[in-house]
Amino acid sequence: MEWETVIGLEIHAQLATQSKIFSGSATAYGAPPNAQANLVDLAYPGVLPVLNAEAVRMAVKFGLAINARVTRRSIFARKNYFYPDLPKGYQISQYELPIVCGGAVDIMLDDGTVKRIDVTRAHLEEDAGKSLHEGLAGMTGVDLNRAGTPLIEIVSEPEMRSAREAVAYMKKIHTLVRYLEICDGNMQEGSFRCDANVSVRQRGAEKLGTRAEIKNLNSFRFVEKAINYEVARQIELLEGGGQVVQETRLYDAERGETRSMRSKEEANDYRYFPDPDLLPVEIDQLYIDTVCASLPELPDQKAQRLRKDYGLSAYDAGVLTASAELADYYETVLEKAASFPDIVISPKLAANTVMGELGGLLNRDGVEISDSRVAPAALTKLLARVADNTISGKMAKDVLEAMWDEGKEADAIIEARGWRQITDESAIEAAIDAVIAANPSQLAQYRSGKDKLFGFFVGQTMKATQGKANPARLNELLKKKLSG
Amino acid sequence: MSALHDKSVAELSAALRARQVSSVEVTQAFLERVTRHQADLNAFISITAEAALAEAAQADARLRSQDAGPLTGVPIAHKDIFCTRGEKTTCGSRMLANFVSPYDATVVERLRAAGVVMLGKTNMDEFAMGSSNETSFFGPVRNPWDVARVPGGSSGGSAVAVAARLAPAATATDTGGSIRQPAALCGVTGLKPTYGRVSRFGMIAFASSLDQGGLITRSAEDAALLLGAMAGFDERDSTSVELPVPDYSGALGQPLKGLKIGVLKEFFDNGLDPAIEQHIRAALDLLHAQGAVIKDVSLPHLPLSVPTYYVVAPAECSSNLARFDGVRYGHRCDKPRDLLDLYQRSRGEGFGAEVKRRIMTGTYVLSAGYYDAFYLKAQRVRQLISNDFERAFHEVDVVIGPTTPTAAFELGAKTSDPVTMYLNDIYTIGANLAGLPAISVPCGLAQGLPTGMQIIGPHFGEERLLNVAHRYQLETDWHRRTPPGFA
Numbered sequence: 001m002e003w004e005t006v007i008g009l010e011i012h013a014q015l016a017t018q019s020k021i022f023s024g025s026a027t028a029y030g031a032p033p034n035a036q037a038n039l040v041d042l043a044y045p046g047v048l049p050v051l052n053a054e055a056v057r058m059a060v061k062f063g064l065a066i067n068a069r070v071t072r073r074s075i076f077a078r079k080n081y082f083y084p085d086l087p088k089g090y091q092i093s094q095y096e097l098p099i100v101c102g103g104a105v106d107i108m109l110d111d112g113t114v115k116r117i118d119v120t121r122a123h124l125e126e127d128a129g130k131s132l133h134e135g136l137a138g139m140t141g142v143d144l145n146r147a148g149t150p151l152i153e154i155v156s157e158p159e160m161r162s163a164r165e166a167v168a169y170m171k172k173i174h175t176l177v178r179y180l181e182i183c184d185g186n187m188q189e190g191s192f193r194c195d196a197n198v199s200v201r202q203r204g205a206e207k208l209g210t211r212a213e214i215k216n217l218n219s220f221r222f223v224e225k226a227i228n229y230e231v232a233r234q235i236e237l238l239e240g241g242g243q244v245v246q247e248t249r250l251y252d253a254e255r256g257e258t259r260s261m262r263s264k265e266e267a268n269d270y271r272y273f274p275d276p277d278l279l280p281v282e283i284d285q286l287y288i289d290t291v292c293a294s295l296p297e298l299p300d301q302k303a304q305r306l307r308k309d310y311g312l313s314a315y316d317a318g319v320l321t322a323s324a325e326l327a328d329y330y331e332t333v334l335e336k337a338a339s340f341p342d343i344v345i346s347p348k349l350a351a352n353t354v355m356g357e358l359g360g361l362l363n364r365d366g367v368e369i370s371d372s373r374v375a376p377a378a379l380t381k382l383l384a385r386v387a388d389n390t391i392s393g394k395m396a397k398d399v400l401e402a403m404w405d406e407g408k409e410a411d412a413i414i415e416a417r418g419w420r421q422i423t424d425e426s427a428i429e430a431a432i433d434a435v436i437a438a439n440p441s442q443l444a445q446y447r448s449g450k451d452k453l454f455g456f457f458v459g460q461t462m463k464a465t466q467g468k469a470n471p472a473r474l475n476e477l478l479k480k481k482l483s484g
Numbered sequence: 485m486s487a488l489h490d491k492s493v494a495e496l497s498a499a500l501r502a503r504q505v506s507s508v509e510v511t512q513a514f515l516e517r518v519t520r521h522q523a524d525l526n527a528f529i530s531i532t533a534e535a536a537l538a539e540a541a542q543a544d545a546r547l548r549s550q551d552a553g554p555l556t557g558v559p560i561a562h563k564d565i566f567c568t569r570g571e572k573t574t575c576g577s578r579m580l581a582n583f584v585s586p587y588d589a590t591v592v593e594r595l596r597a598a599g600v601v602m603l604g605k606t607n608m609d610e611f612a613m614g615s616s617n618e619t620s621f622f623g624p625v626r627n628p629w630d631v632a633r634v635p636g637g638s639s640g641g642s643a644v645a646v647a648a649r650l651a652p653a654a655t656a657t658d659t660g661g662s663i664r665q666p667a668a669l670c671g672v673t674g675l676k677p678t679y680g681r682v683s684r685f686g687m688i689a690f691a692s693s694l695d696q697g698g699l700i701t702r703s704a705e706d707a708a709l710l711l712g713a714m715a716g717f718d719e720r721d722s723t724s725v726e727l728p729v730p731d732y733s734g735a736l737g738q739p740l741k742g743l744k745i746g747v748l749k750e751f752f753d754n755g756l757d758p759a760i761e762q763h764i765r766a767a768l769d770l771l772h773a774q775g776a777v778i779k780d781v782s783l784p785h786l787p788l789s790v791p792t793y794y795v796v797a798p799a800e801c802s803s804n805l806a807r808f809d810g811v812r813y814g815h816r817c818d819k820p821r822d823l824l825d826l827y828q829r830s831r832g833e834g835f836g837a838e839v840k841r842r843i844m845t846g847t848y849v850l851s852a853g854y855y856d857a858f859y860l861k862a863q864r865v866r867q868l869i870s871n872d873f874e875r876a877f878h879e880v881d882v883v884i885g886p887t888t889p890t891a892a893f894e895l896g897a898k899t900s901d902p903v904t905m906y907l908n909d910i911y912t913i914g915a916n917l918a919g920l921p922a923i924s925v926p927c928g929l930a931q932g933l934p935t936g937m938q939i940i941g942p943h944f945g946e947e948r949l950l951n952v953a954h955r956y957q958l959e960t961d962w963h964r965r966t967p968p969g970f971a
Contacts (some may be wrong), residue, residue: 039587043807045580045814046567046589046686048721078803080850082827089806140823142811271850273859276693276800279722 001239002203005231006211007166007196008158011173012151013183014127014191015058021126021150022049022092029189033132037144043087048277051076055150056281058182059099059124060291062152065180065298066119068103070288076124076278080271084142085129093153095272098123099281100152105176106300107168108318117169118157125151146190152182158197158208163227167220170194171322175299179324193218198230200238209234210244214251214258226251230258302327310334310347319355325370330354332376333383340384349393350383357397361404373404382410390414391421392471423470425477428461431469432481435460446482457482488513489649490971493558493706496652500547500557507547507557511540511601514559518603518650521970524631527644529564529622530572531604539601546599555713556599561645561654564605565612566592566697567686575688576608576620576638579808579815579834589686590718591655591697598713603651606641610836611805612662612690614638615908618899619838626895627670628967629933633892636666636908642700643670648970653701653710657687659694660793661887661912664924667700668887668936671926671965673953675699675707678944679919680725682711683718689804691797692723694916703963704925704953708732711946727944735947736954741775743952744880750786751885751911760886760935763928767937768884770959771952781880783872788865789913790906795849795862796917801839802846808834841902870918877942882952886911887924887936915940923949926962934965 020027023040040047063070077095100122106114129147131140154173160166174192177183185192194217199209214230217223229251234244248267249258297305303317306327312320321327330350337345358379362369374382382403386396391414402413414420422428435457436443446453457478462469488510491499499505515533522528536559543557567573567585569592574580588596596602609619617625617640625640627633628648635644639656643666646654656663658676667674675698682697689695697714701707712733717726747768752761772778810816810830817829835843849858876883888908898905915922920940927937937956941949957963 042812044567044586044812045573045575045583045688045807046585048685050720050722080803080806082806082809084809084811084823087807087812089809090803269852271803271847271852271855273799273803273850273855276691277689277722 003200003235004203004205005161005163005227006158006199006201006208007160007163007227009156009160009166009170010195010197011154011156011170012193012195013154013173013177015055015150015152015182016184017052017054017058017150019052020148021052021055021124023148025148027149029186031145033141033143034145037129037147041087041144041148043089049092049275051278051281052150055124056099056283057291058150058180059122059152060283060288061180061182061295062122062154062177063100063103064288064292064295065176066103066105068119068122069101070283071097071099071101072283073097074099074123074281074283076275076281077272078275081268083128084140085131085144085147087129087144087147091126091128092275092278093125094123099283105169105172107165107172108314109168110164112315115165117159120155120157122152122154125153127151158199163224163231166196166227167224170220170223172299175322179296179299181296187218190218194223196223196227196230198227198234199244200231200234210246212244212246212258213248215248215261217251222251222253225256226258229256233258296324306330310351312347312351316348316351316355320351323369325368326354329369329372329376333379336377336380337384339380340387343384343387345380345383345387349386353379353383353396353400357400361401373407374400378403378409385410385414389421389423389470391419392467394471395419395421395467419468421468421470422465423473425473428465428469428474428477429481431461431464432457432474432478435464436481443482447484454478454482489517490966491652492702493555493652493709494703496558497554497709501552501554503547507540507543507559507601508537510557511536511559511603514603514651517648518645521648521650525626525628525644525648525650526623527607527625527641527648527650528561528604529574529576529607529641532571532602533604535571536601536603543599543601553598554709555595557601558599558653559601559603559651560595560710561603561606561642561651562592563608563639563642563654563656565608565657565688566655567688568592568602568605571605573605573688574622575612576610576622577834577836577839578621581621581815583814585686587686590683590720591714592686594714594716595655595710600713606639606645606654608641609638609662610839611688611801612638612657612659612695613801613838613842615661615665615905616893616895616898617641617666618895619836621836624895627892628970629671629892633894633933634669636669636888636892638662638666639674639700640666643667643672643674646670646672646700646702647967649966653699653706655697655714656700657695657697658912658916659690659696659797660916661909663698663700664887664912664922664936664938665909667924668926668938669892669934671934671962671967673701673703673707673926673957673963674924674936675701675704675711675946675950676915676922677711677715677946678725678921679916680723681715681921681944681946683716683721683724685718685720689800691800692804693800694793694797696916703957704923704950705733705736705957707923708736708950708954711950725944730947732947732950735951738951739775740771740952740955743771743776743882745771745776745778746781746876746880746883747778748786748883748885749780749782750784755889755907755910756886757890757930757935759928759930760889760891763930763935764884764886764937767927767956767960771956774955774959779880781876781883783869783876783914785865785868785872786914789869789917790910792862792865792869792917793909793913794845794906795858796866798842798846799850799859800846802843802850805835805839805843810834838902866917869914873914873918873920873940881941881948882945883940885938887938888912891930891933891935911938919943921946921949923953925953925956926965927960928962929965934962
């Protein structure tokens with residue numbers, strides 16, 4: 001039987017406001033427990049929530065960025081349940097009238113095609129606090145620093161058909177909220193996380209299968225693994241004649257499996273109703289226009305522009321615009337090329353170096369592009385040396401690594417190490433002659449048709465020149481000489 | 485010169501500013517009465533004598549240095565629903581029996597800033613849920629007109645404190661009649677302002693969309709003085725309204741000529757005590773004689789106000805009271821076995837029967853499958869009632885009717901049947917559902933017990949209400965009557 005996977009995500013992005021959504025407490029991460037919890041956060045008798053206008057602005061920004069409808073009149077509702085990290089006994093959220101309705105984002109699939117994922121809604125809500133268990137001798141502690149932190153919950157339609165698609169969608173939203181500067185995107189600190197609704201159905205079936213909701217996934221890798229595990233579990237269950245029960249599940253990263261947390265029967269009846277302490281959020285066209293004017297160039301627009309201006313492939317443009325910082329870095333590298341008017345630095349070479357060699361070094365040392373040890377201008381100088389044939393593209397990799405490690409300019413490294421490539425034809429010819437003379441049998445084989453040996457001669461000549469021979473020139477001369 | 489405790493706020497203000505008497509003397513006089521009558525009336529939950537005398541001494545310093553406002557040095561009592569920094573705020577509940585608030589409610593803060601001295605915290609129905617003051621964890625309050633009778637509720641302590649001359653005025657709150665009904669039953673003046681006129685910050689919530697802080701005073705004149713100091717926008721309460729606070733005292737005297745008064749047809753129903761009806765009719769004649777035009781108005785949906793209220797208010801209360809969970813403050817059960825046990829026993833022990841009844845009712849009406857049939861329908865009816873009032877105020881300036889169907893009833897008379905108890909608020913609930921200002925003024929005695937006339941106005945029509953009440957009180961002396969033995 002052939003199964004189809006159906007996935008919808010509920011992404012929680014913590015909004016990057018200075019203070020909480022309904023109180024004046026700071027939202028900074030990492031403060032000592034309860035240092036950022038005032039009487040409103042502690043739900044003291046008599047206190048009242050007051051909406052943070054900045055959180056509204058950020059949600060509207062998000063709505064406009066995904067071409068959604070910004071609701072002119074949205075309502076805060078109370079979601080009632082008891083838990084020690086929920087001081088009021090209810091969470092203030094939005095239920096029937098969320099601030100953002102509809103909208104969509106495009107994701108690129110592994111085969112390079114583009115798929116549109118629709119967003120059902122996005123609403124504002126407050127985060128809960130945290131229960132602490134460690135070092136409390138069997139007791140539970142409650143830290144309310146996070147209680148009241150503003151979140152935007154972004155709910156997708158169940159339109160993703162694989163874990164890879166779900167990850168691509170989540171990455172796209174991640175990119176977007178960082179472009180918009182409404183969320184720091186820090187997944188380790190929980191600023192960006194998701195719940196995944198996963199079900200399977202027979203291919204061709206219209207009706208959705210029973211879903212399980214996997215809670216609180218806070219890395220792209222976990223999202224992929226958890227969904228894949230869950231899909232396999234559900235298929236195995238169904239093929240074994242069993243049934244999937246609607247329930248909430250937790251992903252255990254250590255064991256790589258999902259586990260039941262509570263079933264639908266045990267689920268809370270949240271008794272949502274409009275919060276009488278807060279007025280409806282009224283948004284007019286002027287406000288929307290003002291926020292719209294403040295939107296930065298968005299990832300898709302930027303990628304489009306990079307393709308058009310620099311002739312990049314869709315893939316390259318997609319990778320380079322994954323973060324605004326990366327795209328900025330790339331564009332700065334190209335801008336600096338203006339200081340080398342006689343040299344043409346190809347945008348493709350720049351893209352390859354930024355994504356490839358530089359990307360490798362960033363990864364190796366766990367450094368963000370904004371903290372790169374090689375500044376864009378320094379990279380431009382290196383690329384200029386490739387373009388003017390001072391060094392080969394291959395050598396550039398070693399030069400870049402030395403620049404990264406030693407903090408020196410490309411020219412200084414090339415000079416100090418004598419890495420300037422040989423373009424002088426007579427020197428290359430001399431080296432070729434010596435290699436041919438030393439390998440008569442290979443020469444004979446080559447000439448009798450064993451073309452593959454060309455590579456052998458290239459290698460030997462490169463070795464003889466310590467890798468400094470200009471590869472294009474070398475190929476050209478070698479071909480001539482070998483054919484006699 | 486009358487005794488200190490028999491002076492109104494206005495008279496005390498004048499005497500203090502003329503330095504005829506000091507705030508410490510006034511405060512001592514009232515504290516002495518508060519203490520003397522605590523055993524027979526039980527009007528207070530906390531008597532904050534020490535702090536009161538210190539505040540009075542400060543007020544006297546301000547009075548001496550000519551740095552005083554009209555309320556500087558005037559002692560009043562606060563309903564124990566308003567948070568008061570450093571003092572117990574119990575809300576009449578075991579749940580908060582030992583709760584000391586770390587902050588002042590906006591109402592308390594503003595009155596403090598105006599120089600008012602706090603005598604103590606008045607008794608009330610638990611979490612303001614009740615119409616007889618019998619649900620208080622601290623015991624019932626007794627009506628000074630007849631100590632076998634209830635003072636009404638939930639602001640029974642505040643009403644009794646003013647009626648028995650234990651305080652010249654007291655703050656109170658009104659969710660379904662909790663200011664006006666006890667004011668009527670105790671023969672004092674009770675003002676519930678427009679929803680949003682007075683900040684709810686620091687006022688422990690019962691039903692957020694209905695709760696409104698107000699006053700119990702001896703006269704409309706005193707209410708005008710105090711409301712001016714209490715009212716106004718508060719950035720800590722999103723539902724408070726950003727409108728300037730008018731000069732309520734300045735508007736008191738305007739003549740009633742041409743005033744259009746609507747007589748609420750639905751209020752003169754079968755349940756109304758004929759003696760009360762007689763008093764209201766007499767009052768209308770008196771207002772008519774002053775130039776007011778009287779006409780009948782009908783609010784067809786008003787009879788639905790009690791069932792509507794008993795869906796909306798419990799729904800909000802069930803959620804508002806969820807924070808009392810034994811985790812951060814308030815009553816916590818002894819040695820909880822686990823989390824569920826902590827919740828169940830802390831709340832089970834901390835709340836009284838009426839509060840539990842309303843939490844359960846509210847939980848029920850908000851539950852999946854019942855929400856539409858109860859909560860949503862109630863909201864729709866609430867809108868209809870609101871529309872009825874709005875239509876009426878196109879025709880008339882104020883509407884008048886009785887505050888309660890009967891005078892004070894005996895303790896225990898209605899405790900066994902909550903619905904009978906709820907019906908005592910039948911005339912007052914409409915103003916809460918529509919968010920309108922309303923005032924109850926004493927308008928007679930029925931078998932020796934006070935009766936109240938209710939005047940309801942359009943949104944932010946407090947000036948007019950106080951004006952009508954004041955003109956009425958200039959012509960009558962019902963509001964000056966003192967319960968026998970408390971003069």
